[in-house]
Amino acid sequence: MLPAGQVSYLEYIEEQLQDWQNKSIRRRLRFDATLLDFSSNDYLCLNRDGSHTQMLQSLAAEFSYDTVGSTGSRLIRGHWPSFEEAETQFCEWQDLPAALLFQSGYSANVGALSAISGPGDVAFCDRLCHASLLDGIRLSGAQRHYFHHNDLDHLESLLKKKGTRKSRWVLSEGVFSMDGDCPDVRGILDLCHKYDATLYLDEAHALGYLGSRRSPGGGLVAALREQASISSQELHDRIILSFPMGKAPGIMGGFVAGGKALREFLINRARSFVFSTAQPPILAAMIARIVRNFQEGAYDDRMLHLRSNAEFLRSKMESLGRQSTSQSAIVPFLIGDARDALEMSKHLETNGFDVRAIRPPTVAEGSSRLRITVHSCHSTESIARLLATVLDADLHSRN
Ligand SMILES: Cc1ncc(COP(=O)(O)O)c(C=O)c1O
Numbered sequence: 585m586l587p588a589g590q591v592s593y594l595e596y597i598e599e600q601l602q603d604w605q606n607k608s609i610r611r612r613l614r615f616d617a618t619l620l621d622f623s624s625n626d627y628l629c630l631n632r633d634g635s636h637t638q639m640l641q642s643l644a645a646e647f648s649y650d651t652v653g654s655t656g657s658r659l660i661r662g663h664w665p666s667f668e669e670a671e672t673q674f675c676e677w678q679d680l681p682a683a684l685l686f687q688s689g690y691s692a693n694v695g696a697l698s699a700i701s702g703p704g705d706v707a708f709c710d711r712l713c714h715a716s717l718l719d720g721i722r723l724s725g726a727q728r729h730y731f732h733h734n735d736l737d738h739l740e741s742l743l744k745k746k747g748t749r750k751s752r753w754v755l756s757e758g759v760f761s762m763d764g765d766c767p768d769v770r771g772i773l774d775l776c777h778k779y780d781a782t783l784y785l786d787e788a789h790a791l792g793y794l795g796s797r798r799s800p801g802g803g804l805v806a807a808l809r810e811q812a813s814i815s816s817q818e819l820h821d822r823i824i825l826s827f828p829m830g831k832a833p834g835i836m837g838g839f840v841a842g843g844k845a846l847r848e849f850l851i852n853r854a855r856s857f858v859f860s861t862a863q864p865p866i867l868a869a870m871i872a873r874i875v876r877n878f879q880e881g882a883y884d885d886r887m888l889h890l891r892s893n894a895e896f897l898r899s900k901m902e903s904l905g906r907q908s909t910s911q912s913a914i915v916p917f918l919i920g921d922a923r924d925a926l927e928m929s930k931h932l933e934t935n936g937f938d939v940r941a942i943r944p945p946t947v948a949e950g951s952s953r954l955r956i957t958v959h960s961c962h963s964t965e966s967i968a969r970l971l972a973t974v975l976d977a978d979l980h981s982r983n
Pocket residue numbers: 688689690691693714716757761786788789828829830836837838
């Protein structure tokens with residue numbers, strides 16, 4: 585018997601599960617390879633069409649080290665040459681001075697942010713920032729403030745009000761993972777200059793969709809550099825970039841990029857880097873190869889198809905009165921209620937489509953949605969069919 589008022593953890597989790605079930609926000613693992621994929625982040629179909637499998641096989645045949653596991657953290661015995669190859673190749677592609685490869689985008693953001701910021705700092709986070717950014721800041725002990733999504737007036741009002749601290753950070757994403765829209769990076773940087781802050785920008789979903797001639801698929805900042813909207817000096821002084829590789833590049837790992845001193849600092853202080861086994865070295869070799877392919881234009885045709893497919897879906901939705909703020913491969917279809925979103929996702933499943941319902945706490949209460957992701961290898965016919973199925977179900981649920 586537990587003392588009065590105390591509950592066992594088993595009781596607690598049973599209660600929670602039941603509560604989530606009642607509210608239609610209980611998450612479940614499911615996988616069905618027969619469904620048409622409109623939910624993964626394999627935007628360029630590098631996995632779907634077997635390209636990555638072939639790449640891995642050819643790398644395995646030529647890989648010079650007889651190991652699969654890295655056998656340690658990079659600071660101990662896990663620093664195989666392919667890690668530095670990947671980092672060097674990445675810096676060439678992105679035209680950046682230095683980058684450090686972490687095991688995932690999550691560990692990159694949590695490790696970097698908790699290392700570079702601390703209790704004396706203040707961080708201004710777009711309220712739609714990914715959990716890995718928010719967790720990194722939380723772990724750092726910095727004071728946190730949230731500005732309305734992409735609302736620079738609100739950001740400025742917070743920057744004005746919240747007095748000076750040791751360092752000030754602004755957190756945002758190149759493309760937001762649940763809305764697919766982009767921030768006004770130039771505007772944010774102007775505020776960073778005015779209020780002496782540094783921008784930490786996560787390019788996870790911008791990679792492979794946005795970019796420049798110099799850095800094909802290199803992300804939002806690469807595109808802005810080409811338009812001369814961001815100077816090299818600013819890039820050095822005011823911006824830290826994070827590049828999770830699990831989305832369009834179709835692999836895993838995450839680079840944090842900035843100056844050489846930043847890389848050295850993270851090697852010494854980013855706890856997710858220092859205290860965790862490095863990924864298999866062949867994975868780093870594969871990342872280097874993928875990055876080289878981006879740089880050499882091998883994925884240019886895929887990116888063209890991807891953009892044209894995303895524009896097709898957006899314009900179809902708009903012609904049907906469904907405005908979208910998306911500027912990427914992520915095109916949300918807003919529903920509102922979690923139960924309705926779940927029903928819609930099930931309806932799509934029975935019609936052969938894999939589209940997931942995104943519900944609280946991933947998105948705000950009342951903003952549950954279908955998160956549709958468009959891929960380069962979708963046909964316009966399948967996109968049109970998906971949209972017709974969504975609209976048909978939407979119409980029925982409203983009547
Ligand atoms: C914006 C953003 N940052 C970081 C991550 C985490 O990256 P990873 O999946 O490589 O851990 C994600 C993945 O969901 C993301 O959407």
